[in-house]
Amino acid sequence: MTETPTASSLAHLPVTLQDVEDAAGVLASFVRRTSFEHSRTLSDITGADIWLKFENLQFTATFKERGALNRLAALSPEERQRGVIAASAGNHAQGVAYHAARLAIPATIVVPQGTPTVKIENTRRHGATVIEGGANVEEAAHLAIEHGRKQGLTFIHPYDDALIIAGQGTIAIEMLAAVPDLDVLIVPIGGGGLISGIAVAAKSLKPDIEIIGVQAALYPSMYNLVKGEQLPMRGDTLAEGIAVKAPGRITSEIVRALVDDILLVSERQIEEALSLLITIEKTVTEGAGAAGLAAVLANEARFKGRALGLVLSGGNIDTRLLSGVLTRQLAREGRLSQLRFDIVDRPGQLATVLAVLSKCGANIVEVYHQRIFTELPAKAVLLEVVIETRDRAHLASTIADLRAANIDVDVGEH
Template identity: 45%
Template sequence: MLSLAAIRAARDRIADVARVTPVRYSHTFSERTGASVHLKLENVQRTGAFKIRGALNRIATLSDAEQAAGVVTASAGNHAQGVALAATRAGVDATIVMPEHAPISKVKATRGYGARVVLDGVDYAEAQARAHEIEREEGRTYVHAFDDEMVMAGQGTIGLEILEQQPDVETVVVPIGGGGLISGIATAITSQQPDVRIIGVQAEGASSVIDSLEAGEIRSRDSVDTVADGIATRSVGEQPFEIITERVDEVVTVSDEEIALALTLLLERSKTVVEGAGAVALSALLEGRFDYEEGEVIVPALCGGNIDMNVLTTVILRGMIQMGRYLKIRTVLPDRPGALESLIEIIADKGANIYEIHHERTSREVGMSDTSVELELETHGPDHAADLLATLRDAGYTVDVRK
């Protein structure tokens, strides 16, 4: 099983490339939760995520023959970039299989780091199957994203840093996909300070660890569906599951809407850009998914910042909806001059800002003399949105809130 000695050895191997990322106190999230919140900013790591740590350590421990034959792996994006950069720096040829619908930004970045990219499969599991075919066909070494002791040891260097940077830490919150990250961090921390709690967080649409812990054995999901593509795996790894069972205190889940809210708050209040997987640890804290004491020192690990710009736009919108800052409504107006102006006057008087207006005169849902109007509005928060809706309805408008 993974040891503290292996993690310390990994730190020496990767020190020239991997950054020691900061731990930053957050006034915003401390006030919001009542805890003392310190964010581990792994989103500013080389390649934008923690995966470079494990990839560097694994490739550094390959034999000369394995390096000459090259490596292959499968990844939704962050592991791909880590392996690509680590292999290029070591002079090792790398082939990366990514799902067909992997974020464009991650595909381009992986190619930019020097790897050959093969797009295959609808998700990580199918991409992994193709990568193993290439492993057999070309004699390459497969670099597993999480179920590998040297990879887990590399990820565990984050745990060493957390204890050194925040020695009074009481709880560390870590995202879980396949389990390599939390296995490394939990081993590094609990081997030295066994009283520190380790909380794992999964997306609801990819909760294989929860299912496995309940069953007492590894269970795989038929499919995964989450905005947190970096942790969208159908199953936890065998080695990580053993460590999680022994060293992790609790595993919880968060929804995509809750992930979107945490991501948006990080962007707006902390000026910190993370991807969906990078927001889940903070999301679990904000949503109260686990118990903690007032003032407890908690370190959520923000594991990555590689979010596609199109996805970011969608997630921000979802986050604004969660905060009550965005409202889409539909109503029916008589199709005559001044009707729309009267509606807009009420909205303006209530201090809401109009993003867009859509007129639909040909809808079968309205009468021949009416028009359907859909408005996208910026509001100040849930109370403001509720007040606006009440005012419109009091004025005689039938208003439907659109999702």
């Protein structure tokens, strides 16, 4: 836990409440004041009092346009004419591109290779020039800075900029204005711009409020910095929006001073939270946007009985990836399963298996019949059937009925 900040300690930080309030004035009428709603069902599931800030419902489906607009609005006339450049995994890119177009500022965006197609196409749709390069956000930033230097473009940093941070902090003003009695704000961390702005505003308005950051376990950069750890950073995370290897200098200072704790969440926990938000709240988030709920689900005892404000930071997720996440979750819940059978290769065997499944009320999704590419004896056939059941109990009774009919079956691992 950090110590409760004093007015004096807050005043010495690179970003102040006045900066955030000034940003709110710049953003008024141009950035949506998103809804902040209570989730009765998620509250019942977790035992906490959960409130959701729907930043995934911004026009660009991301909170990033707050900071982007605040930074763009501060450009001189000469800087506006020359144009800007930014590096981003997608959300910062869209925020910069959208508001740059609205302000008639030429924009170039460098995105890392492998950035979800939906984010690239949305950025181009806003009129920006998109360059793909670099294996990650850090490499893309180096390319953007060098290209911008050659072309005379102003570099718009995705998080390590006081104006960017102040813009993101307006979220906290809106949350506390709507629900003053919040105990904890839970915020995803990549480079730290969002949580830094939120922490400055929230701790200034309510010094005893707790600020908890959440990072994907595959990219614990700020966690390592604050806690003195050296956990590895690697792999492809569903939360690519917060897959940042190097936190900012400004953001690190603010996080050290104001953030009470940082939690890590696994890929499976992120997937489960994302699926819950779709099935319960009927809202689509990207992996980073679901990180806060993932942390609550993984630490229910810690947050039980407390009023929590969660930021659903973005909703830009590739539809194919989203489909895969939802399907995997159905499998974990026992609602979608793959059954394997070794059956004798003679007429009627497939019909026997399918008849039992039908009688059990299992919906048959796919049937795969393999005679050639298998190590089974020549007179045997590998049969794989994907079925849909109501829940794990229904799956268990279906398996029991198959075995009662003397049909050997193996259930695929989820």
